[in-house]
Amino acid sequence: MAQFEKHVFICTQGPYCEFDGDPTAIFDRLKRLVGAHGLNEKIRINKAGCLNQCGHGPMLVVYPEATWYGNVQVDDVEEIVDRHLLNGEVIERLRYIAPPGNNKHVDHYPAEVRAFKDATEEMQKKRAALRQATLAQIQARAQAE
Template identity: 45%
Template sequence: MNDDKPFYKHHVFFCLNEREGKDCRPSCGKSGAEAAQQHAKKRVKELGLNGPGQVRINKAGCLDRCEEGPVVVIYPQGTWYTYVDNSDIDEIIDRHLVKGEVVERLKI
């Protein structure tokens, strides 16, 4: 195994944390994060981008940036994004994962 090369070209984590209580901080899970993660996973698979050496879409617990959320982070670049809907997710996939461009308007 080559330790200089990451297992995935892009490892994408969607925060799905959901806080309870009326006085709690915002949480990504209450902002449609699970549906967004499922959409991204399906779309990456349809594009043939999934698997070792390519892209992995994962669920994550709290990433501690909920006030800026919902949030997604892409490694190994360490690029953080927020999003509103599936068109934002598609733009992140098309531009960041496919073309290697940072989507400045969604970056946090």
């Protein structure tokens, strides 16, 4: 398989974008439409972690042109595919240009969202610890054999 011509990264795993819309549904619809156009070998749709633009989501970015779109909703996906991915046209009404400095604007989220963020980070720490323990077990078994 040749290298992809475009990558689309959607923040599906950051702690805030999923409270601005439905990034997983955006991902699913992008994948389906790109596949329907027979472009799976040219355009890669990827889930991504936080893109560090929290509070402006759901956020996605298209490379290699580095065009960012913010506040994307599921109903915008067909337009992104038709105008941008198929025809190279930037959709100005969705375009997100990061201001200089700290681009996270998360103070407006309710306390429940911040609690979700904290719980998510705790789960990620536990996962990393479990991974380390698993690797240590594998290495110990390999050394014993």
